[in-house]
Amino acid sequence: MALLALGINHKTASVDVREKVSFAPEQMEAALIQASSFANVGEVAILSTCNRTELYCSAEQAGSRQLLEWMGEYHGLEVKDLEACSYCHWDEAAVRHIMRVACGLDSLVLGEPQILGQLKSSYAVAQAANSVRAELGQVFQYAFSVAKQVRTQTAIGENPVSVAYAAVSLAQHIFADLSESRALLIGAGETVDLVARHLKQAGIRELVVANRTLARAQALAEQFDAKAVLLADIPEALEKADIVISSTAAPLPILGKGMVERALKKRKHRPMFMVDIAVPRDIEPEVEELSDVYLYSVDDLREVIEENVKSRETAAREAEALIDQGVIQFMEQMRSRGAVDTLRALRAKAEQTRDQELAKALKQLSKGQDPEKVLAHLARGLTNKFIHSPSVQMKKASAEGRQELLTLTRELFELPPGNTPDEPR
Known part of the structure; x- marks a missing residue:
């Protein structure tokens, strides 16, 4: 089977499409089991983030079409719609x-570090579901190793550039002094953690963290001297919030137009800045219709991100060079592993021949035959047996004009060059 990377990302599909093909954490194990059930698919892992949904597999060539059809059926989408925005990479x-994804070179934010953790998480989930084994596992481990090398040997991780940083940078453009502003963060994952960190560094006056489980919200709030509330408390917190940044894994929007409209009335229409980092979206797109709301999605952050990413371009080129080396080394290792089965079979055949000829020699010695003659017979027998099959195949190859096999044989056994192109006869 061959290696396959199949998916869509922020370069090929809008957020409208990406949110339709995302896999929620609670769906992942069942999805992996379903995807693994195809005859053309050996191993599979799924990476699903706000910017990409990708399947990494060991599969036969027909497997890509099957997986695309399965994704369409699973999410209730037409295959032709997925084909229009998907990509498919094989082997090298x-x-x-996968290495570029692990290093953050294929991300919306060049070099962002969160994707490596997300990739490691997807690998761990696939391992738990027993959908990843030796072949795909080696790819992941090598990708993680290259990503570590890139982080330590280049400046790709320097200068804070992330979706979270971009969101806070945009807030600073709208609110000149964040020390007079209050922020409501919805969710308690890694992205919200980063947003809270950047807001705190920017001097935000007050932080409120809302989450489905209060314990998670409290754990995050304690780090930043913030207040923790449940999602049910959002309407009350919303009317006091100048900045709202949301990133959850909820399948349906958390903030609707009506809720935001009521909060604006209580705020006497003081403007609100909102960033929806989630996929699927946490904030209804219709909220943007409200005159006192500045609503941005992950796609809207692209311009801010592009300005910040210039500082990483040199580091990215260095990272690409390291990835080139990593790909070459990995493929060499894969090809060398491909020789193991052949070498094992060759050794087994040689040992079988040796044992057979040795048994004959021992039998002759036990009958009192001349040891010198027995040894000479053993040597001739081993030689004839070892070169019989290669001799037959080389003569056949020569008769068929397959001179490349004869050339490879001379290289393999370190033989001197032949006198004619048709040797041996």
């Missing part, structure tokens, strides 16, 4: 793609 190109 698949290895390179």
Whole structure:
């Protein structure tokens, strides 16, 4: 089977499409089991983030079409719609793609570090579901190793550039002094953690963290001297919030137009800045219709991100060079592993021949035959047996004009060059 990377991302599909093909954490195990059930698919892992949904597999060529059809059926989408925005990488190109993803070079935010943790998480989930084994596991481990090398040997991780940082930078453009502003953060994951960190560094006056489980919200709030509330408390917190940044894994919007409209009335229409980082979206798109709301999605952050990413371009080129080396080394290792089965079979055949000829020699010695003659017979027998099959195959190859096999044989056994192109006869 070959290696396959199949998916869509922020470069090929809008957030409208990406949110339709995302996999919620609670769906992942069942989805992996379903995807693994195809005859053309050996191993599979799924990476699903706000900017990409990708399947990494060991599969036969027909497997890509099957997986695309399965994704369409699973999410209730037409296959032709997925084909229009999907990409498919095989073998060396698949290895390179996974390494680039792990290093953050294929991210919306160049070099962002969160994707490596997300990739490691997807690998761990696939391991738990027993949908990843030796072949795909080696790809992941090598990708993690290259990503670590890139982080330590280049400046790709320097200068804070992330979706979270971009969101806070945009807030600073709208609110000149964040020390007079209050922020409501919805969710308690890694992205919200980063947002809270950047807001705190920017001097935000007050932080409120809302989450489905209060314990998670409290754990995050304690780090930043913030207040923790449940999602049910959002309407009350919303009317006091100048900045709202949301990133949850909820399948349906948390903030609707009506809720925001009521909060604006209580705020006497003081403006609100909102960023929806989630996929699927946490904030209804219709909220943007309200005159006192500045609503941005992950796609809207692209311009801010592009300005900040210039500082990482040199580091990215250095990272690409390290990835090139990593791909070459990995493919060499894969090809060398491909020789193991052949070498094992060759050794087994040689040992079988040796044992057979040795048994004959021992039998002759036990009958009192001349040891010198027995040894000479053993040597001739081993030689004849070892070269019989290669001799037959080389003569056949020569008769068929397959001179490349004869050339490879001379290289393999370190033989001197032949006198004619048709040797041996």
